Amino acid sequence: MPLDPNAPANYSFLPWLRRGIINLADTTSIAEKAPLSVSLNLQAIGDGETPALVERKVQVYGPGDISGIDRRAIVRTIPRAGVRDFEDNFLCAIEFYDEDFPWRYSPFLPATGKLSPWLWLTALREEEFVRHSPTETSLPAIEINSAALQTAFPAPDTTWAWAHTHLNFAVEGNTPAEKRQMVDAMLDQNPNMGCSRLVCPRRLQPGTRYTAFLIPAFEKGRLAGLGKDIETIQAIANAAPSWAASESGSKVFPVYYEWEFVTSTAGDFESLASRLAPLSEAEEQALLKAQNSRMMDIRKPGWGLQYTGTTGAIPLQSALKPLKQTADVPITDSSEAEDKTFVKNISDLLNLGVPVVQDASNPPAPSPQNPFFEDSNIEDDPIIVPPLYGSFYRNNPPKVNPAANQDWYTQLNLNPAFRVAASQGTAVVQKDQETYMDRAWDQLSQSQGTQQVVKRWHYSLEVSQRLFQKRIEPLLQAQSTQNVTENTFRTLAFMNPLHASLVVDNKSFAATLQQKPVPSAYSRSFTKITRPGGPLVRRLNKQVNTGRFFEIALTVAPPKNVLHNSLGNIVSFLEGLPNETLEPIRGRRIRPIFLLKNNFLKAQGFVGIAACKQALSALMPYVQFTSIMTAPIPPSDMLYNSIASQINPALTITARLQSILPATSTFSRTSAAAFSHFPQFPEPMYRPLAERSTDYILPGIDSIPVNRVTMLETNPSFIESYMVGLNHELSREYLWREFPAPLNTTAFRQFWDVRDTEEAENNPEAFKDIKAISTWGVSALGSHPPDGKVKEKIVILVRGDLLKKYPNTEVFMKQAGTGDTAIQYPLFTAQIEPDIRLIGFNLSVEEAIGNPSSPGWFFVLKERAGDIHFGMDIDESTADPSWPAISNEVPENSCINASSAGFKSLPRYTSERSDRVAAMLYQKPFMLFVPASRLVKL
Template sequence: MSWARERVGELVTGTEDGRARVSTGVTLTGRAADGAITGTETRQVRFLLAGPQDVAGLNPGAVVGRYPVPGAVDAETDKCPHVEFADAALPWRYTPAANPAAGTGVLRPWLALVVGVEDTELTLAGDFVSLGTEVQNAHPLAAPHPYGHVQRAEGRHLARLLSTRPLAADTDYTAVLVPAVPGWTGAAPVTLPVYDSWRFRTAAQPGGFAKLAARLTPGAADPGTGRATVRYPYLADRTVELRGALAPIGSADPPLDPAIAADLPQHTVPPPDPRGRPVIGPPVYGAAWPPAATVWATGLNGDPRHRGAAGLGLELGIRLQEELVEEAREHAGALAVAAQWLGRLSLGLAASGSLWRRRLPTDPLHRLWLFGPALRRVVTPQGPLAELTVAQGLALPRGIFSTAARRAVRPGPARTALLRGAVDPAEVLRAANRCPRPPGLSEDGVPPLGRRFDERLKEALTSGRLDSRNAVEGLRRFDVGRLPEELREPATALLRRLIQTASDGRTDLAWGRSIEALTTAAAVDPRDERALARARELLEQALKEFGRDPELPGDLIGLLDALAERPGREPPCRPVDLDALAASVTPLFDPTTEDAPARVRVLAGIDGLDQAQPLAPPEVCVGLDRPVWRDLNDAFAEWLLPGAGNLPDDSVNAVQTNPVFTDAFLVGYNTQLIGELRWRNLPITTGCTPLRVFWDRADTASGQRVDDIVGVANWPPGSELGAAGHRPGGAAGGDLVLLFRGQLFLRYPKTLLYLVSAVHGGGVDFDSDPDSAAPRVLPAFQGRIGADITFFGFQDFPAGGIASHWVVLEEPPSGYRFFNDAVSPAGRDGARFADDAFADPVRVLVRGDSMTPSAA
């Protein structure tokens, strides 16, 4: 839409003093207290709306977007600068004009976005700006007005003001938001208040993404890019061809000149000293990972091309030794602390083992007495061992293994001075391990319900009948408090019934069930849950059936005699097998075992130890997360891509990685680094390969880093340099790499790049659009060579496969943009211009079969 305004704008009838004049009818209706209408009166009300001169400024948050972003240094010259508003009606709210009839015109906004060169076209001074005639003419106010529009996007309305003036490349601009006043004619400078402003700079290259991508020329590089000819200095007119880390697709090292192969050992293998003394000579690559007599090491040391690549790595190891050693120390972690811990642990285990063998008691019970205070620190899934040995149902009393118990029986103090001899800890444990005898019967054979109760029962037995008075007195003296808490309530209720019955003088009742229940309750062990339940059951049953017992044959004496003859209930108790306990806890304190507590506790806090010799001085194999291609690029960029400086501007070419160079370079780099680390007394394990990352690859699915080589010690002895067995997972070498030289990726570093198959119907067809559902192949690593060469590598993608794929570049999403050079704003309103000038996202497709230099 070209504009938006509140509904009050429909009432505007004209202008007055730069403000909109509104006229509307107002009707007042009078009503009596009972609601009856008493009369009406209608009048026309006229008033003025606020105009631009009444605006002191914009509220914070009124402006929600600016393009180019403030401070941009590479703004596109073919796009319109613009400002976005949260309130869609704001740019037209204070316009001093009536709304045009539907479809008959455009409402000009009261705001304007002006873009100009500061101090030349406009001058900022505090909250005001002076616009020169040139910048006024670049932003004419004549109708129709193409600079403002309202867009309905994502469920909301957004107002936008544009500046359609052409932008020059490599120029600093200032954008100001000002009121569009009538005095803005272009005839003379005008000074206006500024509501918003920001600065930006356009890119050095004119145009945007589409223009930069359109300038790319595929396959324009020299076919020899990635190779260099080097003179062999020891033989006249002899040269070798070296391939860099990036090399032509399908290239390989030619066979070495036989003359060079025969001459090289004279310069790399020093003659032996007649006296047998060691002779210093050139490095032997591979000696750091014995055995050195491998196919790959022989080829590396016997070929000057490979020795040259290894020498580059060795030279970098010398130049960057301080940085590399510091990084290795950081990755090694607390190695010195771990070594100190292990040293102290070894000393402690040796000392404690000696004491253990010489001072440990031979008797199991003496050992148990010695270990006793420490049993509380021995924790099992069921709890501390000290608590389990004195648990309910076991004979050992609580505190038997405490330090207080040890002090109580040790010889010397006054409390043990009168003993006939020293207290034997074994005898103490044996005595404490006996279960207590169960409570005995009273003299008359009745379980001890209470002394007075026993006496009254005895009188009743002697007299031959149960006297009510004696029974009441005896029952009242029964001590219910002696019973377990669970039995007190039913026993009290039963006693009350018995006392009440006896008090009534009734002697014809049979009391057998009640006496049996009370006797059982008095003799029960409170720790025996089953006995408690049985006693409670008897009490409740006697209470429930009280008074229903049939007359017992014979007298009460026979019943009490029968009760007295029942064996007493022995509380549950079993002695602890002290010998077995001592045998089971002894290994827990033995410092000479593999599971000694101190040994386990210390070793658990140290990672990366040799499990076969965990107490040996620790050695580590540090793995540095360092993509070394950057080191090579910083020091010897010509060997990262020989001939890189000859790549044409605005070109895109395909090359491949050179695994032979990578292997040789990393062997040389690691050789120097390992020697430097050992020279500085950093313990490094034999066979370690600290640097295994060359290209900084990442798995496109998981994002995890992927090494370029496995440890050199794991290279198959019969493999050549560059073999698949040197890489994780045995991946084949020669991955595809795309080279872009130009401003495209400098201006748009977030450009999406991928490959998509061009195969249709069983064959390669570049005349058809790629299948939108075809899988995308994303780059796994990328980087920059020099100032303007950007490369992208594709993990495990054979370089030759580029001939059957499209190379796709998608413009990074950057919001809504509008071209300032695509259509003329003349004769267009804001909505039409925005629609015609809208910058659709661009996707560029390049034929893969045109990417190699030979296909140029």
């Protein structure tokens, strides 16, 4: 079983694999029509008889013995059943759980790394077959027309090229036998480490419905599946294939398994990624033109206001902006006299809506004349003025001051472009006001239920804390008393129910106690038996006048250990036996005393002096007296302080409660009323804005050509203006509907979508788009990200079929020359239907492009590693096999000839072995690297 050294590093492909008795077959096992047989040499062994050698030939199953397969043998199909967009440049395939399944019943022996499978996979169009109903003795069958037999099947002698074994480990060994042994051992240990695969070599046509059929590859198997009699099957040669190189007429095949799929017209990941290209100069200019064409006429905005400047129109803002867009000077920062006058008039109008604070010591001035209409008074003719966005988040009276042009409140309300952004937020809430308020009431109901739970927990906390301070703390502080030993045992026994959950020195306290000489002395049972006033202490108290067991145990001497002393005396006696020989008497030799004693012990049933000494010496340590009072005890201060910190209710109950509260809730131990939770709407709010008009996301975004990628910048000022409008209008709804929530809460904080960002699940606060508006204070608009780092972030716009077909594509930025150490994953995403994806990163344009001292970044699109595929590239390539290279030889809906000159001339082809064919056609996950500098034309 040779192995391919050129197989991919993560996988090992084998050309074939056989396991079990079939490996004993040799050339004598092959017959023309008879079943394949294996010679066995067995030893027959009987009681009292000489072993006899028995030679027998055992027949093994072949294709003619198979009338169906268990569907559980199939673990996966490529593509899966029902798929409607399978890449037409890939080959369909089927995988089996057993690593030797395709060759298990093949009536051949392997030769030169080749072994033909006993079953075959074909993919047919709807018009190429007709179904036959099964009978009592046959499988479901299909009749394949003659045209399909010519195009959908390869030459029968090349089927070896399309079956292989797939292993998920590297095969090691110096010889084929060692490698075979290693493979068998790995598969015996874990059968899930490998599978077998059968590939259909038919080139698929785009946009076509196919049905894949698993059928017999040998004529005997075809006849058996159709329910033919045994005599008919046995009359067929074993090597006869189920189809011929040139069939005339149609033919019926039994079907072991089938599934349907439809091919795509778009292409595979590699081809779709390769189509992406940066915007051309003309396309960038068109995008800029669309951005600059969105102007707002401010000459006569209403309420009697009139702009007398020369411009008369200002550019509108959007959430994203092209890199080449010229930065405009906001009208609030203009030094032109007409602009200043216009801004002053806007502020006067807006401030009319600010309520006058009554002060008895300083009565209000008389009502001024209506500045917008002649001969009228504000009190007599009140007018409705535009809203002051964000007024709920400023102290009363929230008047705007044109001089404070670095205050977000002034910038937002006096700049008409930002007011438009805020008005879109207002319109979003107004459109779905009932839905938002229903959700707010639902959250309030849940919050009130949570508050009831918090109050009960707070009561439990206070009671537990009092009990802890009164009962437990004095017990834990008792190590300073004179009876340290007793306090230690009693304290630890009292804490017995908590031993399993306590940790001391990073180890389980219960496990630590089990290592003590007498661990049961720390149990509740021992504490109960030795309690003061108990029966045991009362009986012992007759000898010693005390009421505590530990004082008695320390005062009364332990009784003598008779057994231990007896063993010691015996061992001493045995060690003292003399070994000298006595003088002979009257010429007779007298045996040594040692031998006499040794024989005496043996006569008594012992084994001898040396054995007795060894056994008794080994027994002595197990019968000597051990006192629990000498058991080692942990240092008191460390032990008690550790226990106190782990069971203090102020810590444990508070932590437990906080873990079950909503993430946005807060809990104070000092007061149950300190718990607070106000309505939150965490969904990304760019969606309703894009539904109103995609121009608010990026003007001209719909005109970007397909299969383009470009870099944009975020516009924090616009986004914050929009978010203020959302929250301001929701506060107005609270006020109108008398909803019990503070009007300065921030319910909307998420503009972009962060649900695909893994880190956002662990730290959602860091991935919000704005801080709570009440914390903004006096600061510039667009300077309120949660991390405090104010900068325009880059956004990569991708439009094309790639992310539409492969929505789970892995996207990230990688810094040049840093290996895998400098990688940034998306900070947020957004999707504009039908095929535009916006991917934001925490990088500025300057950082992404790089400079001589800091390398730039690559934008990377990576195909997710998952289902394994085999096929060839759509576009002709000199490095990888491609369909155009053999298009004359293999047109659509025809089969690859693995032995043809055209196939052998493809890149990466090495030899006629199925494992090397698999390695050549294996489609590795594709990655596209785009330098950020290519996306910028400055």
